[in-house]
Amino acid sequence: MRYETVIGLEVHCELATDSKIFCSCSAHSYGAEPNTHVCPACCGMPGMLPIVNKRVVDYGMKAGLMLNCHINRVTTFDKKSYYYPDLPSAYQTTQWFAPVAVNGLVEIETSEGKKGIRIKQIHMEEDAGKLVHDIREDTTHVDFNRTSVPLIEIVSQPDLSSAEEVEAYLERLKALLRYARVAECEMAHGTMRCDVNLSVRPEGSDKLGVRTEMKNMNSIEAIKRAIEYETARHIDAIENGTEVLVQETRRWDDIKGKSYAMRSKETAGDYRYFPDPNVMPVVIDDEWFDSIQASLPEFPEVKREKYTTELGLSDYDAEQIAKSIALCECFEDAYSVCGNAKDAANWMISEVMSNLNARQMTYDMLTLDGKALGELISLVSGNKVGRANAKKILNAMFDDAAVVPSKYAEENGFIISNDTGLMDKVIKTMVEADPKAVADYKGGKEKAIMAIYGKCMKELRGNCDPQMLRTKLIEYINSL
Amino acid sequence: MEFYFEKVNTSLDKKIVADDMLLTKGIPTTAGSRMLDGYVSLFEAEVLTRLTNAGYGLCGKASVGELAIDLLGETSYKGACVDENGKILNPVAEIIKSGDAMAGICLDANGYVRRAAAQYGLVSVKPTYGTVSRFGMIPVACSGDCVSVMAESASACRDILDAMAGHDDKDGTSLPESKCALLKKSAPVVEIKRVAVITDMLCCDDTVNSAVNSLVAKLEADGIKVDRIENDLIKKSRNAWNILMSAELCNNVSRYDGVKYGYRSNNFTSIDELYTNSRTEAFGDFLKAAILFGSDTLSTENYMRVYDKALRVRRLICEEFGKLFKEYDAVLMPACSAMAYSIDAVRANKDMPYTENLYTAPASITGLPAVAFEGVQLICNYFNETSLLALCEKLEKEGK
Numbered sequence: 001m002r003y004e005t006v007i008g009l010e011v012h013c014e015l016a017t018d019s020k021i022f023c024s025c026s027a028h029s030y031g032a033e034p035n036t037h038v039c040p041a042c043c044g045m046p047g048m049l050p051i052v053n054k055r056v057v058d059y060g061m062k063a064g065l066m067l068n069c070h071i072n073r074v075t076t077f078d079k080k081s082y083y084y085p086d087l088p089s090a091y092q093t094t095q096w097f098a099p100v101a102v103n104g105l106v107e108i109e110t111s112e113g114k115k116g117i118r119i120k121q122i123h124m125e126e127d128a129g130k131l132v133h134d135i136r137e138d139t140t141h142v143d144f145n146r147t148s149v150p151l152i153e154i155v156s157q158p159d160l161s162s163a164e165e166v167e168a169y170l171e172r173l174k175a176l177l178r179y180a181r182v183a184e185c186e187m188a189h190g191t192m193r194c195d196v197n198l199s200v201r202p203e204g205s206d207k208l209g210v211r212t213e214m215k216n217m218n219s220i221e222a223i224k225r226a227i228e229y230e231t232a233r234h235i236d237a238i239e240n241g242t243e244v245l246v247q248e249t250r251r252w253d254d255i256k257g258k259s260y261a262m263r264s265k266e267t268a269g270d271y272r273y274f275p276d277p278n279v280m281p282v283v284i285d286d287e288w289f290d291s292i293q294a295s296l297p298e299f300p301e302v303k304r305e306k307y308t309t310e311l312g313l314s315d316y317d318a319e320q321i322a323k324s325i326a327l328c329e330c331f332e333d334a335y336s337v338c339g340n341a342k343d344a345a346n347w348m349i350s351e352v353m354s355n356l357n358a359r360q361m362t363y364d365m366l367t368l369d370g371k372a373l374g375e376l377i378s379l380v381s382g383n384k385v386g387r388a389n390a391k392k393i394l395n396a397m398f399d400d401a402a403v404v405p406s407k408y409a410e411e412n413g414f415i416i417s418n419d420t421g422l423m424d425k426v427i428k429t430m431v432e433a434d435p436k437a438v439a440d441y442k443g444g445k446e447k448a449i450m451a452i453y454g455k456c457m458k459e460l461r462g463n464c465d466p467q468m469l470r471t472k473l474i475e476y477i478n479s480l
Numbered sequence: 481m482e483f484y485f486e487k488v489n490t491s492l493d494k495k496i497v498a499d500d501m502l503l504t505k506g507i508p509t510t511a512g513s514r515m516l517d518g519y520v521s522l523f524e525a526e527v528l529t530r531l532t533n534a535g536y537g538l539c540g541k542a543s544v545g546e547l548a549i550d551l552l553g554e555t556s557y558k559g560a561c562v563d564e565n566g567k568i569l570n571p572v573a574e575i576i577k578s579g580d581a582m583a584g585i586c587l588d589a590n591g592y593v594r595r596a597a598a599q600y601g602l603v604s605v606k607p608t609y610g611t612v613s614r615f616g617m618i619p620v621a622c623s624g625d626c627v628s629v630m631a632e633s634a635s636a637c638r639d640i641l642d643a644m645a646g647h648d649d650k651d652g653t654s655l656p657e658s659k660c661a662l663l664k665k666s667a668p669v670v671e672i673k674r675v676a677v678i679t680d681m682l683c684c685d686d687t688v689n690s691a692v693n694s695l696v697a698k699l700e701a702d703g704i705k706v707d708r709i710e711n712d713l714i715k716k717s718r719n720a721w722n723i724l725m726s727a728e729l730c731n732n733v734s735r736y737d738g739v740k741y742g743y744r745s746n747n748f749t750s751i752d753e754l755y756t757n758s759r760t761e762a763f764g765d766f767l768k769a770a771i772l773f774g775s776d777t778l779s780t781e782n783y784m785r786v787y788d789k790a791l792r793v794r795r796l797i798c799e800e801f802g803k804l805f806k807e808y809d810a811v812l813m814p815a816c817s818a819m820a821y822s823i824d825a826v827r828a829n830k831d832m833p834y835t836e837n838l839y840t841a842p843a844s845i846t847g848l849p850a851v852a853f854e855g856v857q858l859i860c861n862y863f864n865e866t867s868l869l870a871l872c873e874k875l876e877k878e879g880k
């Protein structure tokens with residue numbers, strides 16, 4: 001018999017807000033010393049009250065709109081009770097009754113073609129802390145840096161049917177949420193986490209099989225392996241009766257390549273949800289809703305399409321720039337100033353990207369002022385600054401956001417002077433210093449002239465129109 | 481008998497006492513529970529900051545019943561305060577009566593402040609929910625918890641209300657300043673002209689009944705129209721409030737686990753035993769019963785049938801009061817069933833805090849303001865408490 005796999009995902013994404021969801025502690029503690037980003041509120045001490053970070057609701061709405069969801073204009077927070085040492089108040093504030101976004105749709109593309117994945121809901125909630133087990137001391141330490149860091153949980157309908165689709169779906173979520181600058185979605189950093197609900201049924205059946213939930217996959221590769229393992233386990237159980245499938249939560253062990261049922265203690269029974277009386281319902285009025293809608297970016301494929309058809313970029317260039325909304329915005333700003341899309345794209349792909357790489361920054365971390373880049377490109381295309389010096393200016397712009405290209409060029413003597421007297425003098429000196437190259441050139445080796453050209457350019461510190469220098473050099477040698 | 485939990489030296493003339501539900505910096509706050517024995521907060525209650533800024537000096541912390549949900553404080557882990565006849569005494573009221581403090585600042589979670597004021601011949605005001613910050617109060621039932629004032633006179637209550645009411649950014653349910661300003665002394669006072677006595681609530685002993693009757697006589701003598709009306713919905717506040725309060729309480733006290741602060745059992749071999757034994761040893765019987773009841777109301781099985789229904793009852797009662805306030809300026813009802821409680825009766829009937837709050841639950845569940853004195857309480861519409869206090873002041877003057 002042939003089987004099909006039915007998969008629904010619960011994806012947690014850490015929102016990229018500066019502060020936590022209910023207090024003013026910094027939400028960014030990746031790599032920080034334990035318990036340095038905490039206050040009485042996020043440590044669950046009695047007497048502190050939650051104050052909703054409006055930015056979290058902004059981001060929740062943005063995520064909802066990017067995934068084509070309906071936004072609940074009155075959205076509420078609820079308490080979810082469970083004991084765990086990393087949860088200092090013994091409840092998590094989440095959204096149970098009226099989540100910020102519902103009924104969305106995400107389109108994915110795989111080798112099988114395009115497919116729509118329905119989103120059941122997106123809710124906002126606070127993260128828990130972390131337990132750090134010290135094997136040598138046989139103790140467990142608790143770190144509350146992560147408590148109350150804002151998350152969204154994106155719950156899909158069981159519309160996925162293969163590891164390939166799951167990968168495409170996760171990549172799509174990542175692309176869309178990054179475009180909206182809502183979340184980093186980096187599994188390796190823990191800013192995207194994914195639980196897989198999976199069942200298996202005979203192909204064509206409309207009845208769902210026994211569903212298991214798998215946790216603890218730390219990479220997309222691990223998720224794919226887990227799905228393949230779990231699918232095979234289910235089919236084996238159905239066909240060979242090797243075991244009885246039960247609805248349960250299982251932990252994926254990526255080293256062993258197997259899933260294990262979690263102890264019942266780790267999977268709380270009844271969460272006893274109820275509306276949090278300390279958080280008033282959040283009412284999203286038209287003005288707020290409209291401002292969020294207006295702030296949304298175009299989708300990556302819309303950008304690519306626009307760059308190739310309207311701006312005449314190659315497919316490759318469009319693809320490269322559309323990888324990040326930060327690159328897109330920088331490129332579009334640069335183009336709006338310099339007026340040459342091809343030039344702007346070349347600068348983005350060669351110089352800007354290599355500067356980012358050299359600084360070990362991701363594309364999304366680009367903060368370069370695109371308008372300033374456009375000005376720099378204009379200085380080069382207008383023969384005001386040589387290309388080598390322009391690269392130096394760009395480097396300075398990366399180091400200091402306040403650098404203005406034209407001013408910096410002037411201050412550092414990078415402006416091309418059309419002082420032909422100086423150029424003539426330098427040419428004469430360099431030609432006289434290298435009679436062999438002149439002889440070679442005259443003997444038919446055209447390339448021999450390049451050595452002299454380079455020396456002239458260096459002597460002039462790059463501040464000359466390359467074409468003019470070349471012409472004048474050839475004229476001078478020919479006149480000898 | 482020690483009414484103070486902690487005594488504080490203050491040189492200021494306007495001395496106030498806080499019950500042990502208000503967090504104080506540098507001074508322990510226990511909520512009357514062994515679980516928080518020795519707990520010193522990192523921050524102080526917003527109301528205490530405001531009162532200090534207004535020139536009031538804290539002279540001490542008064543003992544309070546465990547999580548302030550009992551009758552008068554008899555469940556404190558330090559033991560019940562009783563007189564030689566077995567009558568339960570309330571620490572805050574005793575401290576005011578002794579002249580040590582002009583007023584007490586207390587958390588009214590289940591009506592103890594109103595019962596104490598009514599039984600001691602003092603005045604208490606439970607202001608409109610949201611007009612006084614709950615920042616720095618040990619949470620009990622957050623949807624009803626209200627910082628209240630107990631004092632010798634209505635005018636003292638007004639002075640303190642004036643100093644502590646106001647919007648607070650640290651409390652997400654705090655109302656805007658424009659609303660809080662209605663509690664200030666500068667706000668206009670509405671004359672109370674029509675009062676309703678709900679006869680369904682008059683199930684109290686003769687002493688309280690005669691207190692009600694004597695107040696009605698005084699009001700009528702002052703030209704206030706008093707109607708005796710029937711209403712069987714308001715009294716349903718009690719059951720609904722017991723559900724909501726217990727559920728919220730259960731959730732709020734689940735953070736006390738013996739790990740992070742407060743009491744920790746010496747008797748454990750695993751983390752689960754540490755939790756279980758710390759809670760078993762530190763929590764009192766009445767609180768444990770409330771936790772069990774509250775937890776049950778929130779179970780998946782019971783949520784819609786019990787908790788959600790209580791929320792719907794709350795809404796109906798709010799609407800019912802809304803209707804009453806179209807015709808009346810205030811509703812009069814007893815504050816307690818008797819003018820004194822004996823410790824023996826309470827020990828024999830451990831449920832008493834869940835029955836005696838028949839009178840206090842209506843204002844707790846709706847967040848309406850209430851003024852209690854001489855066995856009775858007056859409940860009025862939101863933001864009208866200064867009108868009630870003005871009426872009370874007038875009655876005080878006539879009495880003298």
Ligand SMILES: [Zn+2]
Nearest residue numbers: 023025039042
């Ligand atoms: Zn914090």
